[in-house]
Every structure is written in structure tokens, then in C-alpha cells.
Amino acid sequence: MSEAEPSYAVGDRVRILDIGKPGHVRTPTYIRHKVGTIERFCGMFENPEDKAYGRWGLPPIPLYRVQLKQDDIWPDYDGAPGDVLEIEIYDHWLAPAGETT
Amino acid sequence: MSDHDHDHDDHAPTREDDDLELTEGEARFLALKSLLIEGGVMTADEIRARMEFNERGSPHQAARMIARAWVDPDYKARMLADTKSAAAELGIEATEAALVTIENTPERHNMVVCTLCSCYPRSLLGEPPAFYVSKAYRSRAVREPRKVLREFGVDIPDAVDIAVHDSNADLRYVIMPMRPQGTEGMSEEELAALITRDSVVGCALPVEPA
Numbered sequence: 277m278s279e280a281e282p283s284y285a286v287g288d289r290v291r292i293l294d295i296g297k298p299g300h301v302r303t304p305t306y307i308r309h310k311v312g313t314i315e316r317f318c319g320m321f322e323n324p325e326d327k328a329y330g331r332w333g334l335p336p337i338p339l340y341r342v343q344l345k346q347d348d349i350w351p352d353y354d355g356a357p358g359d360v361l362e363i364e365i366y367d368h369w370l371a372p373a374g375e376t377t
Numbered sequence: 378m379s380d381h382d383h384d385h386d387d388h389a390p391t392r393e394d395d396d397l398e399l400t401e402g403e404a405r406f407l408a409l410k411s412l413l414i415e416g417g418v419m420t421a422d423e424i425r426a427r428m429e430f431n432e433r434g435s436p437h438q439a440a441r442m443i444a445r446a447w448v449d450p451d452y453k454a455r456m457l458a459d460t461k462s463a464a465a466e467l468g469i470e471a472t473e474a475a476l477v478t479i480e481n482t483p484e485r486h487n488m489v490v491c492t493l494c495s496c497y498p499r500s501l502l503g504e505p506p507a508f509y510v511s512k513a514y515r516s517r518a519v520r521e522p523r524k525v526l527r528e529f530g531v532d533i534p535d536a537v538d539i540a541v542h543d544s545n546a547d548l549r550y551v552i553m554p555m556r557p558q559g560t561e562g563m564s565e566e567e568l569a570a571l572i573t574r575d576s577v578v579g580c581a582l583p584v585e586p587a
Contacts, residue, residue: 302546304492321547358538364546
């Protein structure tokens with residue numbers, strides 16, 4: 277699969293992966309394995325996982341904002357059922373929600 | 378020279394000196410700075426000027442934009458669609474790669490955190506406050522936002538949803554608070570004075586008009 281094109285559309289259900297990559301990655305641990313919905317496509321960005329180590333981070337990769345229900349992140353979440361969290365995730369950290377990690 | 382008694386501590390520092398011992402980060406910064414200067418890569422003045430530039434932003438920039446948006450629906454639409462261009466319209470140079478404005482509504486309150494470090498829209502808000510950089514805020518804002526907001530004195534009723542925005546990657550966020558009641562007829566400048574730094578992070582509401 278090419279990483280140069282956005283693979284997801286607004287409203288798609290996605291699972292945030294744990295790809296086991298060490299170093300300067302921008303997908304926090306607390307959100308890995310969680311399922312949410314594509315809120316928007318943010319554009320193409322140079323890969324920060326490469327840029328952090330002096331490389332160019334090219335070609336640019338798609339970045340999305342994913343919206344998750346707080347109840348789907350924290351089983352004991354204390355708040356309103358409509359509370360959500362939105363977070364930016366790069367394409368290669370996502371899979372369609374139907375697929376297993 | 379005077380019998381004036383100084384026991385009232387007028388000149389006492391407001392906090393203890395914290396630069397007596399270097400942290401690891403400070404030592405590394407000074408070492409790197411020396412190498413850059415000695416190697417002729419940058420001058421000390423260039424490094425100082427960049428630090429000054431980094432600290433030039435102030436919450437007043439974002440406040441001006443939001444006050445304009447409150448009085449001008451067309452500007453508001455442009456700011457929501459393209460925050461960087463809307464900043465440029467007011468002569469504000471935004472150096473962030475991408476800026477996004479999120480609007481508070483009667484149905485949804487928004488707040489921003491960077492759980493990974495301290496990503497922040499510095500061009501529009503200046504340097505982030507200490508709480509924003511603290512591990513406590515960064516870990517708790519995503520886990521128990523309502524409790525954190527209550528500690529800031531903001532009680533969001535359960536009928537209003539809360540959206541937490543993790544500013545973890547390339548976008549930087551500005552929260553547009555709702556215009557308070559009783560501000561009809563106020564000038565843009567008066568409105569801007571109601572918009573505090575923390576209200577643009579989503580940890581406060583705008584100041585109520587007197």
C-alpha cells in the first residue's frame with residue numbers, strides 16, 4: 277500500500293495500531309489499540325519519525341484527526357456519554373476497524 | 378545612609394534562584410551553543426534574537442482574532458476555515474505549520490493538551506504556561522477532563538459534552554470561546570480584554586463583563 281495517498285475518508289471507523297516502532301513517534305501509548313472515527317484529513321506532512329533523526333521525512337505522509345469516545349478509551353471514564361477525545365494519527369498507525377492488530 | 382528599616386522584605390526574590398546548578402538539558406544547550414558559535418555556524422546574537430522571536434507571541438494575538446470573530450461573522454467563518462490566513466489579515470505572522478480553530482458551542486466545550494510534550498500555538502499565545510507543560514496536566518487532561526476543569530474553577534454541566542484535543546503531532550489548536558452574555562455593544566478592544574490565555578486553551582471561560 278502506498279503511503280502517498282490518503283487511505284481513509286471522514287467517518288471511516290479505524291483502529292489505532294501499536295506498530296512497535298521505537299524512538300520519536302507521535303502516537304501516545306494510551307491511544308494504541310483503540311477504535312475511533314476519522315474526523316478530518318489534515319493534509320500531507322513530513323514524517324516526524326524520520327525528521328527527528330536528521331532525515332528529510334519524505335515523501336510526506338497523510339495525517340488524520342481521529343475522534344474517539346472517552347468511554348472507549350477508559351473503561352472507568354467518569355463524565356458524560358458524549359465526551360470525546362480527538363487526536364492526530366499518521367496513516368501508517370491506522371487500520372480499518374474491522375481488521376485485527 | 379538611612380535609618381529606613383528593610384525588614385518588610387520589599388526586595389526579596391519572589392522565588393528561589395533556580396540557576397545555581399545546571400540541569401542536564403541546560404548543560405547540553407550551553408555546550409551546543411558554544412560549539413555553534415566556535416564553529417562559525419551561528420553567532421551569539423543570532424541565537425539570542427531567535428529566542429527573543431520565540432517569546433514575542435502573546436495571548437493578545439489570539440484575543441484580537443477571537444474578538445474580531447465575535448463581531449464579524451464573515452471573519453469568523455474565515456478563521457474557522459483557515460486560521461493562519463485569518464491571523465495574517467490582522468497582521469499577525471503565524472509560524473506554525475498548521476493552525477486550527479475549534480469553536481465552543483452550547484453543546485460542546487473544548488480543551489487542548491499535548492500529552493507528548495508541550496506543542497502550543499506560540500505565535501498566537503506566546504510561551505505555554507507552566508501547568509500546560511506539567512506531567513500532571515498532560516496525563517490528567519485526557520483521562521479526567523471534567524475534574525481538571527473543576528480544579529481550574531470551570532464546572533461544565535453533564536448536558537454539555539467535553540472534547541479534549543491532543544495536540545500530539547503537526548496541528549496547533551486555538552479554542553474560540555463563546556461570547557459572554559451582556560457584551561452587546563462592546564467594542565472589539567473591550568471584547569479582546571475578556572479573552573484570557575487559558576480561555577483559548579479551553580481551561581477557562583472568558584471574563585464576564587463588569
